[in-house]
Amino acid sequence: MNIIEFKLGNITYHFTVSKQQEALLSLTDEVTIDLATWQGFSEALDASILKAIPEALTPPSTQEIKHAQTIAHELNLSLPENYTKQVIVCRQFIQQHLIAHQRLLSMFNNVKGKLLK
Structure with a gap:
């Protein structure tokens, strides 16, 4: 064979x-x-x-990087070092701030909805 x-x-x-x-x-x-x-x-x-590639060293996707950048911008946070190089760093940042970001979006959408009435 x-x-x-x-x-x-x-x-x-x-x-x-x-x-x-x-x-x-x-x-x-x-x-x-x-x-x-x-x-x-x-x-x-x-x-x-x-x-x-071990998961800790895998690069994050473009979508994950953009999501982390959006959260950082909208919550006025600094992005962690290597967030564009190591998926684990990027995902930890997203998970750490996801609830706060969702609350911000919810408040914004609520205010926007009231203004448009």
């Missing part, structure tokens, strides 16, 4: 070729294939790399 194994940085990829794939491989000539031409390969590689 053929096993495909390769290493990129600290990640080792491992794949076992099926019997059908092994039979097809026996019919091929030697060929070099550029993986960049495989549609979806780059996205799958990105996803596997991100999955291998």
Whole structure:
């Protein structure tokens, strides 16, 4: 049975070729294939790399960064160091101030609603 194994940085990829794939491989000539031409390969590689990063070191999403920035701006708070680099820092900030931010939005929407009547 053929096993495909390769290493990129600290990640080792491992794949076992099926019997059908092994039979097809026996019919091929030697060929070099550029993986960049495989549609979806780059996205799958990105996803596997991100999955291998420990959660504490994973970068936050653009949406999480914007949410933290909105909360900081509207509550007049300073953003923590590394909030754009470490998801755990960003999420802790959001969770710590989420209730206060929701209260502020609720009060604002209540006042806005009364003004528009």
